[in-house]
Amino acid sequence: PAHPDVVRAEAIEFLELFHAETPHAGPPGPRIDEVLWQIGVTGSYWHTSEELTFGARVAWRNNARCIGRLYWRSLQVRDLRKVADAAGVAEHCFAHLEEAHNGGRIRPMISVFAPETPSRPAPRIWNEQLIRYAGYDRPDGRVLGDPRYRDLTDTLVRHGWRPPEQPGAFDVLPLVVETVEEGPRMFPIPERVVHDVPLEHPELGWFAGLGARWHAVPVISNNRLVIGGVSYPAAPFNGWYMGTEIGARNLADRDRYDLVPEVAERMGLDTSDDATLWRDRALVEINRAVLHSFRTNEVTITDHHTESRRFLTHLRREEQSGRPCPADWSWIVPPMSGSQTEVFHRYYDDEVRTPGFVTDDDAAG
């Protein structure tokens, strides 16, 4: 379905912001006139590449859930708005993975594909992140791999995806790009761009034997980037991982890889009694393994203590710039050792601001 006309007020608000924060761009008046004319004729408008870059950076700056915003000015923006076909989107996503990985020195980056326009719907990426692992039903009722993507895996198999002969716990799902012309199309992700890090523990030798691993670059691909009323549904972006995302959520949540009980058993903890804090102890060791392994493999990663401090630096800077900094406590406070981080000990503003990222629930397959 075609997208409705861009709301003029949103365009004007964005252009005023852009010109206010970009002194060399001069006063916004002429550009606003031009954009209003474009909206009148086409129902939408085309951002200059400087506007696009600024818009994407400010969308990051405005995201209330992201603790990593200190470096928002450094976001690299790949202007791929001319790319609207499935194969083109997929190719550029693979290139994004490679450029962002950068040999381990991860670069925050976003690839902005064709926008939604009144005459043509934008391409969409089904996957929540470019790299996600399959989840397979096992005969014993449990799931091999990532249970969160069991349904997506099912769907893809019905669309013709062939899992490896020997299904494993870390099989990378194909990328699915949907366009109006072609419908959903699947593209296997080339192994060379995945960059899995095998996990080992600095002290516990048996840990490596668990066979746990995780990919290096988290490229979120189900958020819609909205700038000045223009919507970019395909705009995958990445930072580097904060260790807890892998160690305290992906590998530890009961409805994900649920490694805590196994690690606790291997550690010889008494798992018959919650009050021995076996969950807490195993959780810490999984997270140590994640941080240690990424470092050993020279892949950028950050820990939640460092990142909390950085975020408070960011907050102070934003305040000094006279800008409110929206933040959602329940997303900002790390999922482990919450009260040991300074971000725990305060409240935040949490109003929604634009430009921004919108989680695109209907984009999930």
Added chain:
Amino acid sequence: PAHPDVVRAEAIEFLELFHAETPHAGPPGPRIDEVLWQIGVTGSYWHTSEELTFGARVAWRNNARCIGRLYWRSLQVRDLRKVADAAGVAEHCFAHLEEAHNGGRIRPMISVFAPETPSRPAPRIWNEQLIRYAGYDRPDGRVLGDPRYRDLTDTLVRHGWRPPEQPGAFDVLPLVVETVEEGPRMFPIPERVVHDVPLEHPELGWFAGLGARWHAVPVISNNRLVIGGVSYPAAPFNGWYMGTEIGARNLADRDRYDLVPEVAERMGLDTSDDATLWRDRALVEINRAVLHSFRTNEVTITDHHTESRRFLTHLRREEQSGRPCPADWSWIVPPMSGSQTEVFHRYYDDEVRTPGFVTDDDAAG
């Protein structure tokens, strides 16, 4: 200052709730008439003791911050509304500590002292909890004891409190009760009602040598109980401790006892690098020591995993009873290993309901 006339609407709303949930009390009409008459004549009204008990229990049930609400029906209510003088309040607080401690099998309990009335302001308790430890400035600029009560300690010393000859890290502050007639008066808390638990670790022998301890019963005394428009500023209540309150907050917060760095050093951890997760590891051990020591001393305590499960049971029961259960995510999710507890993985309603507890900022000394 006298309390303004209680809002009739609040009285009616409460009485309707009480009669709706107390079938044997019959229809609310006659009681409402009586109460409205009392309000007309005196500006306030006197709860029956059954209304008081119900009101206090529902105030607990309504508290969005409390994870321990499963047992809300079991709250023991001490009706001390006739007690309005400072010495009387203090005596009954000490008795409360003893009855609630109950030889280690802690009983959830509330003592309700004289209400605020148009003719007479209620007594107030300055202390945040009945038992709080003093904080003393040290020559090196650090604080001996609990830094959170440094200012209160100062104030009490200026009011004539004499700390022990040898000030320690766990000196119990006197109770301060303020009435209009007498002003603030101090009452030393008798040692026999304190019941400190010395902390030792199940494996780390040196832990006991840190000299850390904590009192058995958390009696919160700075919350105002509000039932049907009547306000009880002095209504100290207690449950039992959840270990993290002591181990992840009181003893671990940087602006409290800040034990984490010391414990980490003793454990031989590399504290030069956040990514070794030395804070997380030390935090777990402090919390193990808390749970272990309370158990060894046969004092009721709960861990955050158990309590999270209980809370979700409570939530389901409330839903089955057709009642919304307000909950504040940032208070309900434990301050450590958040995502390992089920309460982390959902959102909650958080509207404020009455009867309720109101944190009385102006009651803090």
